[in-house]
Amino acid sequence: MTNTLNAVVTGSTSGIGLGVATAFAAEGWNVMLNGFGNASEIEVLRAGLAEKYGVNVLYNGADMTKPDEIHTLIEEADASFGLVDVLVNNAGIQHVSPIEDFPDEKWDAIIAINLSSAFHTTKAVMAAMKQRGFGRIINIASAHGLIASPFKSAYVAAKHGIVGFTKAIALEGAEYGVTCNAICPGYVKTPLVEKQIPDTAKARGMSEQDVIEKVILAAQPTKQFVTVEQIAALAVFLCSENAAQITGAAHQIDGGWVAR
Numbered sequence: 212m213t214n215t216l217n218a219v220v221t222g223s224t225s226g227i228g229l230g231v232a233t234a235f236a237a238e239g240w241n242v243m244l245n246g247f248g249n250a251s252e253i254e255v256l257r258a259g260l261a262e263k264y265g266v267n268v269l270y271n272g273a274d275m276t277k278p279d280e281i282h283t284l285i286e287e288a289d290a291s292f293g294l295v296d297v298l299v300n301n302a303g304i305q306h307v308s309p310i311e312d313f314p315d316e317k318w319d320a321i322i323a324i325n326l327s328s329a330f331h332t333t334k335a336v337m338a339a340m341k342q343r344g345f346g347r348i349i350n351i352a353s354a355h356g357l358i359a360s361p362f363k364s365a366y367v368a369a370k371h372g373i374v375g376f377t378k379a380i381a382l383e384g385a386e387y388g389v390t391c392n393a394i395c396p397g398y399v400k401t402p403l404v405e406k407q408i409p410d411t412a413k414a415r416g417m418s419e420q421d422v423i424e425k426v427i428l429a430a431q432p433t434k435q436f437v438t439v440e441q442i443a444a445l446a447v448f449l450c451s452e453n454a455a456q457i458t459g460a461a462h463q464i465d466g467g468w469v470a471r
């Protein structure tokens with residue numbers, strides 16, 4: 212394993228992905244950012260990380276619902292970095308609604324972004340990782356990859372799917388120095404969670420404050436949000452040599468939620 216790694220982090224213009232990309236840059240690793248947002252704000256982000264940590268930070272705005280754009284992203288990372296050592300499949304969206312009213316297009320988008328994009332990125336990096344004898348693939352799943360909540364049918368299906376995908380890829384990479392793990396966070400206060408508070412309030416007939424106290428934090432025995440920095444630190448560890456024998460696992464980081 213070389214000291215300087217080259218990483219691709221999907222959905223890294225915000226929230227957990229940005230936290231992971233920042234932690235990687237702080238380790239001295241080169242990073243390719245991806246995700247949506249205002250172009251000039253993303254450029255400030257990219258240039259700021261590159262300058263602060265003295266690393267190569269790229270950005271590719273591939274839409275994770277589009278396999279051809281995903282392939283171009285990996286090709287660009289390969290061409291710029293020479294190789295991709297670390298792939299973090301993080302891009303994700305949420306939609307909260309009873310199944311009777313769940314829009315078909317939201318189901319399709321959640322399966323595409325939260326699950327199928329990881330198939331396309333992993334397929335594009337796997338041969339080179341195996342050939343080199345080193346690779347780290349980290350899928351940002353969720354506590355909802357292990358247990359369910361009502362009104363999140365597509366998200367729970369996609370996240371359970373990615374935990375299964377993680378195990379299959381771990382087995383395929385096992386003899387080649389390529390590990391694949393899932394990180395299963397509980398609630399993290401990012402835009403993804405902030406946006407679902409009003410929808411959950413509507414679906415459950417509760418106030419938004421009650422959603423925070425009685426649904427979100429009630430799920431986590433510690434009664435605290437998980438932080439982006441805690442997830443990023445776990446991702447850095449999973450890339451280390453000490454984590455070489457950790458593969459095919461779903462790592463809960465959820466304040467004890469799934470232990471109930």
Ligand code: NAD
Nearest residue numbers: 222223224225226227246247274275303353398399401403
């Ligand atoms: P976020 O909304 O802050 O960030 C999501 C990122 O994905 C953004 O950069 C966004 O631009 C990008 N994205 C969305 N659609 C995309 C697309 N089609 N193509 C490319 N990029 C796209 O959300 P977050 O909370 O940081 O979530 C990141 C991941 O963590 C998701 O997979 C989510 O399911 C998972 N997760 C979040 C929580 C939580 O409580 N926030 C808990 C468990 C798991």
